[in-house]
Amino acid sequence: MEDELLEDILATFKGERNELVPILQEVQENLGYLPEKAMLEIAKFICVPESHVYSVASFYAQFRTLPLGRKRVAVCRGTACHIRGAPQVLNTIEKTIGLRESETSEDLEYTLETVACIGCCALAPCIRINKEVSGEMTSEKARGLFHVKEEGGEGAE
Amino acid sequence: MPNKRHTVLVCEGTGCVSGGSEQAFSLLRDELGRSGHDEDILVKRTGCHGFCQQGPLIVIEPEGIFYTKVKTDDLPEIIQSLSPGGKPLKRLFYRDPASDKPIRYYREIPFYSKQERTILKYCGSIDPEELTDYLGIGGYEALRKAISDMSPERVISEVKNSGLRGLGGAGFPTGRKWESCRNAPGTIKYVICNADEGDPGAFQDRSVMEGNPHSVIEGMIIAAYAVGAEKGFIYVRAEYPLAVNRLKIAVEQARQEGFLGNHILDSDFSFDLDIFQGAGAFVCGESTALVRSIEGKRGIPKVMPRSRTTEEGLWNKPTLLNNVKTFANIPLIITNGAGWFTQRGTEKSKGTAVFSLTGKVVNCGLIEVPMGATLRKIIYDIGGGVPGDRALKAVQTGGPSGGCLPADMIDMPVDFDSLTKAGSIMGSGGLVVMDEDTCMVDVARYFLDFNQRESCGQCIPCRLGTRQMFEILNDITKGNGRPGDIDLLFELSESIKKSSICGLGKTASNPVLTTLRYFRSEYDAHIHEKRCPAGVCNINGS
Numbered sequence: 001m002e003d004e005l006l007e008d009i010l011a012t013f014k015g016e017r018n019e020l021v022p023i024l025q026e027v028q029e030n031l032g033y034l035p036e037k038a039m040l041e042i043a044k045f046i047c048v049p050e051s052h053v054y055s056v057a058s059f060y061a062q063f064r065t066l067p068l069g070r071k072r073v074a075v076c077r078g079t080a081c082h083i084r085g086a087p088q089v090l091n092t093i094e095k096t097i098g099l100r101e102s103e104t105s106e107d108l109e110y111t112l113e114t115v116a117c118i119g120c121c122a123l124a125p126c127i128r129i130n131k132e133v134s135g136e137m138t139s140e141k142a143r144g145l146f147h148v149k150e151e152g153g154e155g156a157e
Numbered sequence: 158m159p160n161k162r163h164t165v166l167v168c169e170g171t172g173c174v175s176g177g178s179e180q181a182f183s184l185l186r187d188e189l190g191r192s193g194h195d196e197d198i199l200v201k202r203t204g205c206h207g208f209c210q211q212g213p214l215i216v217i218e219p220e221g222i223f224y225t226k227v228k229t230d231d232l233p234e235i236i237q238s239l240s241p242g243g244k245p246l247k248r249l250f251y252r253d254p255a256s257d258k259p260i261r262y263y264r265e266i267p268f269y270s271k272q273e274r275t276i277l278k279y280c281g282s283i284d285p286e287e288l289t290d291y292l293g294i295g296g297y298e299a300l301r302k303a304i305s306d307m308s309p310e311r312v313i314s315e316v317k318n319s320g321l322r323g324l325g326g327a328g329f330p331t332g333r334k335w336e337s338c339r340n341a342p343g344t345i346k347y348v349i350c351n352a353d354e355g356d357p358g359a360f361q362d363r364s365v366m367e368g369n370p371h372s373v374i375e376g377m378i379i380a381a382y383a384v385g386a387e388k389g390f391i392y393v394r395a396e397y398p399l400a401v402n403r404l405k406i407a408v409e410q411a412r413q414e415g416f417l418g419n420h421i422l423d424s425d426f427s428f429d430l431d432i433f434q435g436a437g438a439f440v441c442g443e444s445t446a447l448v449r450s451i452e453g454k455r456g457i458p459k460v461m462p463r464s465r466t467t468e469e470g471l472w473n474k475p476t477l478l479n480n481v482k483t484f485a486n487i488p489l490i491i492t493n494g495a496g497w498f499t500q501r502g503t504e505k506s507k508g509t510a511v512f513s514l515t516g517k518v519v520n521c522g523l524i525e526v527p528m529g530a531t532l533r534k535i536i537y538d539i540g541g542g543v544p545g546d547r548a549l550k551a552v553q554t555g556g557p558s559g560g561c562l563p564a565d566m567i568d569m570p571v572d573f574d575s576l577t578k579a580g581s582i583m584g585s586g587g588l589v590v591m592d593e594d595t596c597m598v599d600v601a602r603y604f605l606d607f608n609q610r611e612s613c614g615q616c617i618p619c620r621l622g623t624r625q626m627f628e629i630l631n632d633i634t635k636g637n638g639r640p641g642d643i644d645l646l647f648e649l650s651e652s653i654k655k656s657s658i659c660g661l662g663k664t665a666s667n668p669v670l671t672t673l674r675y676f677r678s679e680y681d682a683h684i685h686e687k688r689c690p691a692g693v694c695n696i697n698g699s
């Protein structure tokens with residue numbers, strides 16, 4: 001299924017070298033990460049060495065070469081968030097879901113990451129779960145957010 | 158404004174969306190449709206109003222009633238209040254933090270009344286996804302004027318006369334940059350909008366793109382006409398999905414109306430642009446790194462000596478690269494003339510500055526003031542001062558390349574040159590307020606951590622130097638600082654500054670140098686007394 005999806009994605013591009021970043025973005029958007037096999041195919045498609053694809057994929061913060069959790073938790077470490085308590089929020093989330101920064105849980109439920117800035121500085125500190133941003137975060141709010149989700153599963157949001 | 162009794166403006170900037178404003182918009186629209194009120198009440202989505210902290214925001218026009226922290230439960234009552242004889246909902250008014258007095262109209266709220274909005278003027282009053290709204294405020298008239306009445310040289314001289322300087326941070330005169338790109342030999346040229354707002358603690362470019370995307374696009378088209386480019390890119394961070402989406406919509410609309418594409422407005426001039434999503438690398442704000450990124454490479458700056466990007470940029474062709482706000486200023490300058498633009502600002506910095514005012518300040522949000530406004534005006538008159546009874550300690554400008562200025566400098570007028578003289582930089586407009594509970598050594602450590610993570614790794618002074626500085630600062634904040642650390646920090650700062658390839662390395666030590674310059678005693682307390690005066694650092698597990 002992944003193979004077909006990859007084929008469909010590549011079909012929307014021309015196969016030019018300068019399309020590498022958009023291709024990687026599109027593949028990650030659909031597959032959730034960049035599997036080795038996909039990177040090898042992309043290298044063939046745009047006629048560059050495989051090492052070039054990996055060098056670009058490993059350069060940019062957006063790209064992941066390992067599968068991600070269903071819930072991607074991103075804690076903002078922008079300046080406004082930092083001085084308004086982001087380190088404490090990160091610490092609380094790490095303890096609550098039992099993961100350190102850049103880790104994914106074995107059951108692929110959560111991935112915990114930090115991001116440079118979500119751009120919601122006026123609501124600092126903020127976190128993002130998948131595409132949803134929650135502002136004015138506190139350790140207490142964060143604890144509640146993850147406990148509810150733990151107990152109630154998918155539908156409890 | 159269409160002929161309806163009321164217009165309900167629902168803010169759909171990223172901040173308010175996180176508070177549920179998208180649902181509020183649909184609910185309002187459905188409810189008004191169901192009750193038949195949509196005959197005389199128009200609901201409109203807008204971009205960021207700037208006062209994100211009070212969101213979700215709803216404004217009722219023509220009165221200008223300002224509702225804060227609106228929840229879906231409040232919506233039926235808001236609709237009720239709009240029927241004949243209805244009364245505004247006092248409980249949703251903004252309350253002045255000092256007097257607790259409710260303020261009904263946005264124009265009376267100090268956060269807004271003390272600003273002077275030109276770039277942001279229509280962010281919050283037009284629907285960014287409707288071209289007709291932009292046309293309704295005179296949109297694309299500047300483009301029409303440039304193409305039909307002005308030669309490219311005239312456009313450039315108008316921009317030069319305005320004194321506009323690049324609002325991405327460095328403040329290079331925009332007109333001169335355009336002229337150098339126009340004069341560069343070659344028939345293929347590119348125009349790129351740098352919307353890779355990687356500075357943590359800044360969101361002004363995001364808000365402009367979300368609130369008034371056509372103003373940026375119009376500025377780019379005029380620039381392309383002036384320098385002779387046929388192809389352009391908007392390089393926008395993938396972390397800003399809403400901005401990306403609105404830009405895509407706007408580009409498509411501009412194409413359909415003939416503002417982009419072949420023979421723009423029936424002239425001989427053709428130009429089209431694509432949106433390129435940056436994949437998250439702070440160094441890509443640097444022009445040569447950004448260009449390489451679009452070419453499908455690692456975003457690594459070119460080594461010196463090299464030609465300017467205006468001569469040799471994207472695919473080695475002359476390339477004009479400007480920031481979002483720089484482009485957004487262009488239609489205003491062309492429409493109103495350079496003379497209008499120079500009315501605001503200081504001798505060497507004309508026009509306005511947009512800041513993301515955040516941190517330990519009562520009113521957080523996006524603000525616009527004339528260049529030369531004092532930090533006092535920004536922090537106290539607009540920002541409402543520091544919350545609680547805490548004392549102001551410092552103001553950080555320019556992000557990881559900038560510095561921290563002490564509280565006693567708040568009467569300094571803010572422009573490109575005054576900030577540089579004080580050891581900081583204007584940067585793209587992040588302005589983070591810090592109070593006595595903020596530890597300046599921790600802040601320096603924070604920025605060095607950021608810079609060493611974001612170093613592209615190409616040159617050794619930056620890759621290893623920033624790492625060493627970070628380790629030293631880390632030790633100091635943990636109570637393991639040693640005598641001599643400060644001298645070592647100075648020495649490292651100097652050599653990294655002198656020997657790094659690009660701006661990231663050259664400015665990476667600014668946060669350390671300014672905190673050492675103005676807050677030396679805090680470093681001494683950490684190193685010699687093993688004490689964090691602000692009580693932030695976890696010294697020896699205390």
